[in-house]
Amino acid sequence: MMSKSVIEISNLYKQYQHTNNFVVKDVSLVIPEKEIFGLLGPNGAGKTTLISILCGLLKPTSGNVVIFDKQYNKQQKEIHQQIGVVPQEYALYPTLTARENIIYFASMYGLKGKELHQKVDKALKRLGLLNFADKKIVTFSGGMKRRINLIVGMLHTPKILFLDEPTVGVDVHSKNVIIEFLKELNEKGTTIVYTSHHLTEAENFCTDIAIIDHGEIFAHDTPKNLINATKNASNLEDVFIELTGKQLRDDV
Numbered sequence: 001m002m003s004k005s006v007i008e009i010s011n012l013y014k015q016y017q018h019t020n021n022f023v024v025k026d027v028s029l030v031i032p033e034k035e036i037f038g039l040l041g042p043n044g045a046g047k048t049t050l051i052s053i054l055c056g057l058l059k060p061t062s063g064n065v066v067i068f069d070k071q072y073n074k075q076q077k078e079i080h081q082q083i084g085v086v087p088q089e090y091a092l093y094p095t096l097t098a099r100e101n102i103i104y105f106a107s108m109y110g111l112k113g114k115e116l117h118q119k120v121d122k123a124l125k126r127l128g129l130l131n132f133a134d135k136k137i138v139t140f141s142g143g144m145k146r147r148i149n150l151i152v153g154m155l156h157t158p159k160i161l162f163l164d165e166p167t168v169g170v171d172v173h174s175k176n177v178i179i180e181f182l183k184e185l186n187e188k189g190t191t192i193v194y195t196s197h198h199l200t201e202a203e204n205f206c207t208d209i210a211i212i213d214h215g216e217i218f219a220h221d222t223p224k225n226l227i228n229a230t231k232n233a234s235n236l237e238d239v240f241i242e243l244t245g246k247q248l249r250d251d252v
């Protein structure tokens with residue numbers, strides 16, 4: 001039986017002000033509940049623009065986004081209570097500690113008291129950062145900041161978690177910790193929507209993948225079906241090169 005859809009995107013277009021081109025072009029997608037959906041594409045393909053529209057940070061030029069049967073122009077607050085956002089840029093206060101940052105953002109979702117403190121400790125421990133809880137963010141490495149960014153986005157237990165390149169620029173250890181943590185959240189019921197450059201990571205992690213280039217979705221299917229449907233492809237990288245004509249460096 002098909003899962004019910006939690007995100008429905010129809011005929012989405014985006015053109016930034018004072019530019020001549022659309023950077024998202026006629027994108028229509030349905031994302032079912034409990035999916036791990038990966039949006040893959042080369043630099044400048046439109047991944048950040050599209051995911052920013054889906055989490056309500058940007059307005060589309062035209063088209064429609066429906067999340068849990070709700071639309072941003074009518075029920076923005078209701079949608080925001082049910083989603084979590086982990087942006088590509090660190091959304092953290094550098095001179096506050098990790099714990100202070102997390103508590104500051106979590107309190108905006110109404111988390112407080114003992115429950116909040118227990119959740120903070122549990123997440124910090126799970127992501128290997130409990131010993132750094134009371135250190136200032138300014139002293140953290142890129143991988144540690146990414147993990148705090150992730151806790152900030154998920155502590156209120158969102159039904160959908162949007163992540164823009166959550167593993168970019170981090171070492172293998174941080175990357176594995178992040179991916180394993182996201183898998184656990186997904187097993188507990190969170191739908192994950194993420195963008196990435198990492199084809200091998202996405203192939204192993206995602207239940208469904210859309211490949212975007214020049215603002216257009218070229219393909220959308222399970223990793224296995226994408227590979228099977230592409231002549232001589234043995235992995236997602238082969239599919240990607242066939243569809244976009246580009247080699248996407250699977251860098252750290």
Ligand SMILES: Nc1ncnc2c1ncn2[C@@H]1O[C@H](COP(=O)(O)OP(=O)(O)OP(=O)(O)O)[C@@H](O)[C@H]1O
Pocket residue numbers: 016017019023041042043044045046047048049050
């Ligand atoms: N604020 C903006 N104003 C004008 N053009 C923009 C703006 N933000 C992004 N763009 C352009 O829109 C296109 C898509 O950019 P976007 O950041 O969505 O791509 P991306 O796939 O996320 O790239 P990357 O992998 O490098 O992060 C690019 O050509 C970019 O230069």
